[in-house]
Amino acid sequence: MPKRRIIKASDLSGLWIYQDPKRGTIYYDILSRKGYILTTSDVQKYTLYTALLPLSVIVAVMFMSLFNLNYITTALIFAAVYIVGAIFFRFWFFYKLPVAEKWNRAKKENVFVYMARAYTKTRLIILIVLSLLLTITMPLYGIIEQYSGLNLYASYAAGGLAFAGMVICLVALILKNKYNY
Secondary structure, eight states, X not given: OOOOOOOOGGGOOOTTEEEETTTEEEEEETTTTEEEEEOGGGHHHHHHHHTHHHHHHHHHHHHHHHHTOOHHHHHHHHHHHHHHHHHHHHHHTGGGSOEEOSXXXXXXXXXXXXXXXXXXXXXXXXXXXXXXXXXXXXXXHHXXXXXXXXXXXXXXXXXXXXXXXXXXXXXXHHHHHHHOO
């Protein structure tokens, strides 16, 4: 049986995650305007919090398919699950963490620079090609299968997301070639 990889708090990255040299990894909560110190033991709970949006979508779609609900009721279920989950995490998880006082919110590198540094040229090219294939095939599949209404728009949206991913990888590849990241 393979060993389970332990994710350290210093390995986290994200929109509101900052690395402070003195205190370590800090999560900045925009609602309370406080920084909370994350330790390695908090990482698993934090990753569950970051997965709250897709989990809410999955729960709402499961309810829709199980009970034959319409889209408005499904959207209300999604909102309820997301709000309850966010409130639960705010009172159960964040407020048990130690608050970081007077910490420095240093500038963070953007996603383009991160990808240019972290990925090889070969991997970026593969991601660009795969994203291009998804950009073409997702809307085409919706047209071929004669989707209509929300399903057709969802296939267009999936193609648009794939296009956005392709553009991000393309910019990262340009940065990697131009500035030798």
